[in-house]
Amino acid sequence: MALDRDGYGVIQATRRDSAHRIAYLVFRGSIERGLVIDHTCHTSDTSCPGGSECLHRRCVNPAHLELVEPGENTRRGKSPSALNAQKTHCRHGHQFTPDNTVIRDDGRACRACGRHAAAAYRRRKKEMKS
Ligand SMILES: [Zn+2]
Ligand SMILES: [Zn+2]
Ligand SMILES: [Zn+2]
Known part of the structure; x- marks a missing residue:
């Protein structure tokens, strides 16, 4: 992480980005081109309705974030398109x-x-x- 002259960590946010993406970038490292972040807490919670109701989407715990192929992300989810993909x-x-x-x-x-x-x-x- 970059530090300012007082020793505080700084994030250069030049554009709006998802909090979980920022969390991943800060704590885990770079996000490879073409990969998306999957919430493992969501994937393992079978009672989650998914979609905008999903409380895991706002989760920024770096331990719950995993880089996956975009297809993997939708396959694991429970959205209609994910079910369709199965x-x-x-x-x-x-x-x-x-x-x-x-x-x-x-x-x-x-x-x-x-x-x-x-x-x-x-x-x-x-x-x-x-
Ligand atoms: Zn989580
Ligand atoms: Zn969820
Ligand atoms: Zn047919």
């Missing part, structure tokens, strides 16, 4: 491969199902015409 197949049994997955705001969508739906729609339209 699913390997859509509800019609198509596998969520990178090619078959469309990322949407509300989660992932299956491309194969989208194609089937579009084809069924076109078939119906054709039937109506004839």
